[in-house]
Amino acid sequence: MNIEQIIQEAQNAGFTLVAPLDIKTITMMPEVRKMCEVNKCDAYGSNWACPPACGTLEEGSDLISQYKSGIIVQTTGQLEDDFDSEGMMETAKKHDENIRRFIEEFRKKYDTKMLPLGAGGCRICKKCTYPNEPCRFPDSMIYPMEGLGILVSDVCIKNNVPYNHGRGTLTYVGCCLFA
Template sequence: MSMDLTYWKDQARGAGFSEVAALKMETLVVNPEVRKMCAANACGQYGKNWACPPGCGDLEECASALLACDCGLIVQTVAQLEDSFDFEGMAAAGSTHWENFSRLRSQIQENTEKAGDVLALAAGSCTHCKTCAYPDAPCRFPEAAASSVEAYGLLVNQLCVDNGLAYNYGEHTIAYTALFLFKG
């Protein structure tokens, strides 16, 4: 399948992302140490969410899903904060990023003839449902759920650098990063 990444880059900008770049697929390096950071459970979602480890699959399954993809986009929502302790601003930027992410993913899902199958990886744990069905029942909204970039063992700051994007945009800023990977 010949993917028109220029089209999807334009759609990503239209969805509200601040930064958009074609993803160099060779930069998708699965790192077991990143998955170990998930297991440390700093976010409180490890073992409590279908989109987080271990619910999203073991690292080998995640690596196989990445390898099945032919091309992709790396996208960011960058926001200005009042100061380093502007937690409300961070939360607002995170919400904006999730809205941008959901908007673009919906456009992709509605245009499968242009997109084919897509693996969308978000920033942070899935928050679509107030309470996840994990582990007692299947995911109620698999089309809306999203694993994080880190859940797949990918180091976000390295991905950004390797793909020509900044990870840190300077003092009093925050950047949320996501991936859209297309399977031919």
């Protein structure tokens, strides 16, 4: 698998920025996991991909250790002002669509195991089955980076990728790890 080719394919999927990710720069921090408990995104305790259902920090670390390389993917949108909730939702939707498009294309072309990490709870289903029924698509669920204890800005900085693209913009960040 050629990482340059994968980057091109992720760009084709619609991301505004794609860059190689050095897997060794991923650090899982208990304090990031702790922030999930504030439940700003409404996914804590209501999604199989989020804490507490996604497992302990150690289990997350074991999961990440199965992968050898990766890419950082970003979707940046323009906002009319700091309160442009419509623009924020539209950018989040685009990021979700980009990541799903990339996963679909990747899985059509490669046998390599891939772990997509996104922003916020997994939104593959309209309503997550948690906690009453098992996850409908355990092989496709998208774990949030923060839910695994990964500080998004830290990963961007360590891989020389801008995290903030300036006033009037909003950036959603994810990554895809390859075995």
